[in-house]
Amino acid sequence: MTLPVRFAGDLAELPTSAFGHRSLTWWGIVAFFLIEGTTFALAIGTYFYLMGGEQTWPPAPFSPPNPIAGTIFTVLLLLSEIPNTLAKRAAERKDLRALRKYLLIVCAMCAVMVIPRAFEFASLNVSWKDNAYGSVIWTLLFLHVTNFLTDFADSLVLAGLLFTKHSVESRRFVDAAENAMYWRFVWLCWLPIYVLIYWLPRWVS
Amino acid sequence: MTVLSGKDLPRDGEQLQGPALDARLARTWGDAPGLWGWITTTDHKRIGIRYIVTGMVFLVLAGLSALWMRLQLATPENSMMTPDRYNQLFTMHGTTMMFLFAVPIMEAMAIYLVPLMIGTRNISFPRLNAFSYWMYLAGGVMIWVAFVLNIGPDAGWFSYTPLSGPQFSPGKRVDIWAQMITFTEVAALAVAVELVATILKQRAPGMTLARMPLFVWGALVTAFMVIFSMPSVALASSLLIADRLIGTHFYNAAEHGDPLLWQHLFWFFGHPEVYIIFLPATGFVSHITEAFSRRPVFAYPAMVLSLVTTGLLAFGVWVHHMFATGLPRLGYSFYTAATLAVSIPAAIQIFCWIATMWDGRPRFRVPLLYVVAFIVTFVIGGLSGVMQASVPIDLQVHDTYFVVAHFHYVLVGGAVFPLLGAFTYWFPKFTGRMMDDRLGKIAFWMIFIGFQVAFFPMHFLGLMGMPRRVYTYPTNMGWDELNLLATIGSFVVAAAFLVFIVNAIFSLARGAVAGANPWDAPGLEWATSSPPPQYNFPHIPVVSSRTPLWDNRNHLPVMTGLRVDDRELLLTSVMEAIPDVRDPSAMPSAWPLWAAMATTCLFISSIFTPWAVVIGAFPVAAALIGWFWPKSPPGPEPVIE
Numbered sequence: 001m002t003l004p005v006r007f008a009g010d011l012a013e014l015p016t017s018a019f020g021h022r023s024l025t026w027w028g029i030v031a032f033f034l035i036e037g038t039t040f041a042l043a044i045g046t047y048f049y050l051m052g053g054e055q056t057w058p059p060a061p062f063s064p065p066n067p068i069a070g071t072i073f074t075v076l077l078l079l080s081e082i083p084n085t086l087a088k089r090a091a092e093r094k095d096l097r098a099l100r101k102y103l104l105i106v107c108a109m110c111a112v113m114v115i116p117r118a119f120e121f122a123s124l125n126v127s128w129k130d131n132a133y134g135s136v137i138w139t140l141l142f143l144h145v146t147n148f149l150t151d152f153a154d155s156l157v158l159a160g161l162l163f164t165k166h167s168v169e170s171r172r173f174v175d176a177a178e179n180a181m182y183w184r185f186v187w188l189c190w191l192p193i194y195v196l197i198y199w200l201p202r203w204v205s
Numbered sequence: 206m207t208v209l210s211g212k213d214l215p216r217d218g219e220q221l222q223g224p225a226l227d228a229r230l231a232r233t234w235g236d237a238p239g240l241w242g243w244i245t246t247t248d249h250k251r252i253g254i255r256y257i258v259t260g261m262v263f264l265v266l267a268g269l270s271a272l273w274m275r276l277q278l279a280t281p282e283n284s285m286m287t288p289d290r291y292n293q294l295f296t297m298h299g300t301t302m303m304f305l306f307a308v309p310i311m312e313a314m315a316i317y318l319v320p321l322m323i324g325t326r327n328i329s330f331p332r333l334n335a336f337s338y339w340m341y342l343a344g345g346v347m348i349w350v351a352f353v354l355n356i357g358p359d360a361g362w363f364s365y366t367p368l369s370g371p372q373f374s375p376g377k378r379v380d381i382w383a384q385m386i387t388f389t390e391v392a393a394l395a396v397a398v399e400l401v402a403t404i405l406k407q408r409a410p411g412m413t414l415a416r417m418p419l420f421v422w423g424a425l426v427t428a429f430m431v432i433f434s435m436p437s438v439a440l441a442s443s444l445l446i447a448d449r450l451i452g453t454h455f456y457n458a459a460e461h462g463d464p465l466l467w468q469h470l471f472w473f474f475g476h477p478e479v480y481i482i483f484l485p486a487t488g489f490v491s492h493i494t495e496a497f498s499r500r501p502v503f504a505y506p507a508m509v510l511s512l513v514t515t516g517l518l519a520f521g522v523w524v525h526h527m528f529a530t531g532l533p534r535l536g537y538s539f540y541t542a543a544t545l546a547v548s549i550p551a552a553i554q555i556f557c558w559i560a561t562m563w564d565g566r567p568r569f570r571v572p573l574l575y576v577v578a579f580i581v582t583f584v585i586g587g588l589s590g591v592m593q594a595s596v597p598i599d600l601q602v603h604d605t606y607f608v609v610a611h612f613h614y615v616l617v618g619g620a621v622f623p624l625l626g627a628f629t630y631w632f633p634k635f636t637g638r639m640m641d642d643r644l645g646k647i648a649f650w651m652i653f654i655g656f657q658v659a660f661f662p663m664h665f666l667g668l669m670g671m672p673r674r675v676y677t678y679p680t681n682m683g684w685d686e687l688n689l690l691a692t693i694g695s696f697v698v699a700a701a702f703l704v705f706i707v708n709a710i711f712s713l714a715r716g717a718v719a720g721a722n723p724w725d726a727p728g729l730e731w732a733t734s735s736p737p738p739q740y741n742f743p744h745i746p747v748v749s750s751r752t753p754l755w756d757n758r759n760h761l762p763v764m765t766g767l768r769v770d771d772r773e774l775l776l777t778s779v780m781e782a783i784p785d786v787r788d789p790s791a792m793p794s795a796w797p798l799w800a801a802m803a804t805t806c807l808f809i810s811s812i813f814t815p816w817a818v819v820i821g822a823f824p825v826a827a828a829l830i831g832w833f834w835p836k837s838p839p840g841p842e843p844v845i846e
């Protein structure tokens with residue numbers, strides 16, 4: 001029924017894992033970046049759309065959010081890129097011990113960041129129920145918190161996995177490198193949102 | 206841990222081929238027997254079939270809603286149903302057709318066909334694929350259970366604010382609609398991610414982008430469109446739920462929100478959605494035309510460019526759904542021009558198909574008949590679309606039956622006809638048997654004629670001023686005969702569907718047995734047996750042209766060396782499809798089902814309390830950890846190199 005075959009090559013010597021765009025996981029993660037990035041972009045579009053309908057921003061009588069907690073969070077988030085880069089390099093060198101160490105540092109920093117993050121909600125000076133302005137800045141913050149917590153949880157699980165027998169599989173290093181890439185996405189997305197929540201209302205008001 | 210070289214593990218090759226290889230691969234790639242195997246399977250073919258059958262069930266449900274509406278409209282001043290029932294019916298019909306039938310079934314066909322067409326063993330992220338199906342099923346069941354309980358949504362398939370807002374739609378109806386959106390978006394986005402990764406990384410050696418089958422191109426462009434458009438409706442509906450449940454004011458003009466924000470976000474998705482339905486259908490048409498005209502598709506590069514252009518332009522025209530809301534002058538001109546521009550790539554494709562048939566030796570079997578019906582119907586729908594791109598005409602016919610006629614011509618003509626053709630065409634691959642030709646032709650003619658009788662009169666009804674979404678109309682308007690005609694046509698269509706379904710069931714049991722390639726078609730999916738084995742291909746095929754089976758009549762070139770004792774597939778480079786990595790593929794697992802159940806609990810209970818989002822996150826997280834935690838001890842090979 002089916003055609004007879006003719007052997008035209010052998011694949012046995014190919015590697016069983018690779019980094020970056022050679023791996024399937026990388027493409028999956030990039031596709032998720034596109035989805036989440038589009039969501040953020042549309043939420044930002046919503047922000048500007050609603051801003052266009054107001055006389056002042058924030059609309060009277062509200063005052064702009066207090067930037068202290070948000071700024072502390074932002075500084076920590078940017079600093080965490082240092083251990084994150086080191087973790088990514090360790091993963092690419094397949095250096096398990098260094099990877100464990102730097103990933104744990106990233107996780108510890110995340111745990112600290114949760115504190116200013118929680119205070120951010122208290123410094124917005126508006127409730128989501130007050131008006132559309134309040135609704136949209138709460139939403140932007142909420143979206144990013146979800147993004148942040150997701151990768152925090154992901155890093156924790158991955159760190160745990162690195163202390164089990166599964167850590168010898170070379171795929172773990174690909175996972176770790178990709179997790180580090182995701183972390184970059186988290187802080188990249190945060191920067192415009194940070195400006196929109198805390199600074200734009202000050203500049204234009 | 207010893208490091209083994211590639212050669213030391215069991216692989217296909219000179220020593221292992223034929224029946225021995227088949228048996229070995231079947232053990233590695235087979236599912237557990239019975240119900241457990243059904244629940245845990247990660248086989249793209251089983252999940253694809255499941256998706257297709259479920260989509261067809263939703264088609265039938267939406268079709269029955271349509272019949273019920275047409276029965277009500279058959280005569281003027283009919284009191285068969287209440288206006289509330291009618292509102293629920295058109296909402297359920299439109300919502301089901303768009304979100305539970307058309308988009309999912311196109312993705313479902315891709316789930317089944319794409320891995321076979323590109324010569325790989327399974328789709329990428331197979332457990333995500335299983336998860337996607339369960340989410341889709343849960344969302345569809347939820348909304349239909351609500352309908353049966355008489356709390357079906359009633360604000361139309363696009364649920365405009367302020368009608369759908371907390372003030373004018375109290376109760377849970379709209380929340381259920383909005384949450385159904387969340388379910389189907391999660392499902393659709395998951396499939397889109399899988400398709401992008403599969404198509405870019407898992408093509409058979411030698412299948413460069415320029416040799417990729419046109420359906421695969423359609424699936425790729427569609428997947429990107431899903432990725433860029435679905436977040437918009439997911440965001441829109443989440444904001445709507447927030448307005449309704451926790452008192453935000455996104456769409457509330459009184460607190461400086463804006464109801465028109467909804468229309469922007471919805472149509473930024475809604476217009477691309479039409480192409481998400483249409484582009485895969487053009488893929489079907491290309492394959493069918495090619496196989497039955499017995500020549501390669503005319504002007505392949507033009508076809509690919511048209512697909513990509515359509516995908517891009519589709520994101521620039523959403524405002525044409527909002528002409529009646531008032532726009533700046535320049536806005537009108539811009540969106541009219543952009544809308545007219547979309548018709549150019551569609552026209553190019555149509556010319557190419559006609560040229561393919563013209564230059565080939567067409568055999569008018571049932572699938573090709575559907576292609577002809579598609580061309581005729583879609584061109585009529587396209588012409589009425591071009592008419593509405595002109596703002597004065599649009600303002601005149603807005604919200605009348607003219608629009609209803611237009612979008613059924615493009616949706617049924619542009620998607621359902623190609624789908625029925627595709628179903629007939631790939632039925633032997635799905636099942637190993639042919640569909641009956643005579644019953645197929647009867648169903649075809651009934652559906653084609655019935656459709657024109659049902660929908661052509663609606664153009665006139667619209668021009669005569671009959672508004673859409675009315676549950677009845679007065680006698681003296683001159684609309685009576687045309688409405689009766691439309692109802693008769695609808696029943697002919699329904700009868701035709703019955704014939705089609707009977708044919709499918711009958712053929713499944715007793716149809717003529719099909720060989721691997723019953724139509725003498727050129728694509729790789731026809732190189733393997735019908736239905737294909739769990740592992741799709743015993744050896745990985747190698748491709749050196751766009752029509753591999755026509756160019757290798759005597760034997761199929763293949764590559765050997767993938768492991769047969771573990772699920773392994775081949776990754777190739779993105780552009781040139783050069784073999785690169787041997788990658789493991791997921792084993793069967795029940796975790797996707799558990800994860801989908803946890804997510805379903807979260808989504809449904811969040812209709813009732815916002816705390817569900819916080820509390821429900823924990824079981825979801827637990828299920829995801831269970832899912833990703835490695836199950837088997839580290840294997841002999843993939844260790845630190």
Ligand code: HEM
Pocket residue numbers: 268271272274275295296298299300302303307360361362363609613616617620621659672673674675695698
């Ligand atoms: C061939 C069988 C079909 C029949 C007889 C039919 C009939 C109808 C009827 C009677 C309406 C309501 C008109 C009104 O009161 O405004 C309607 C609306 C609609 N139909 Fe269909 N239809 C069919 C197939 C389809 C298909 C295949 C799709 C999509 C893929 C579809 C999508 C829609 C949509 C989106 C609406 C608008 C719902 C709304 O107003 O919210 N229909 N159809």
Ligand SMILES: [Cu+2]
Pocket residue numbers: 475476479522523525526
């Ligand atoms: Cu449109």
